[in-house]
Amino acid sequence: MEKGMxxxxxxxxxxxxxxFLGEDCWLASGAALVLYGVKEQTRDIDLVCTxxxxxxxxAQGVAFRRSPLGNTRIFAYSGQIEVLENWETDEVIQVEGLPAASLLSIRKQKEALGRExxxxxxxxxxxxxEGRKRT
Structure with missing residues (x-):
């Protein structure tokens, strides 16, 4: 595995x-894709919260910055976890016993960001x- 991944x-x-993972907070982006088995590794863990x-x-004093997209808060919970406020998620399901954005929700989020x-x-x-459809 690549160092730092x-x-x-x-x-x-x-x-x-x-x-705080639960009804008000769920896994998204690269870390969720790793748990789904879509990719092997990611650089950090993104969570979405209400x-x-x-x-x-x-109120607890967790440091945050404002997102340039929509001026929502992005909390630096630890060196490896960021918590993003109200990042649009259509569906939350359980993956490995954890709440996570569905694959289609993640796809939609990534499409909106549009980075390489x-x-x-x-x-x-x-x-x-596509591979799951064939099995």
Missing amino acids: LGREDILEILKGAP TELADRLE KDWADIRRIDAFL
């Missing part, structure tokens, strides 16, 4: 210490879903 076991271990949880995190790395992930998601 997180695999499935790393992600699961790190998320054991995230006390405004209510974002308000609680801010997002298009690479979209191609991976599409290939993964």
Whole structure:
């Protein structure tokens, strides 16, 4: 595994210490794709939270910055976890016992961002879903 990258076991271990995962907070982006088996590793863990949880995190003094897209808050929960306020998610399901944005929700989020790395992930998601249809 590439240095500094997180695999499935790393992600699961790190998320054991995230006390707020649940109805108000779920896994998204690259880390979710690793748990789904779409890709092998990711650089960090992105979580999405409701405004209510974002308000609680801010009140607890968790550092945040404003997103240039929509002026929502992005919390730096730890060196490896970012919590993004109200990142549009159509569906949340359970993956490895954790709440996570569905593959189609992640695909839609990545399409909206439109960066080269997002298009690479979209191609991976599409290939993964196509492979599941065949089995």
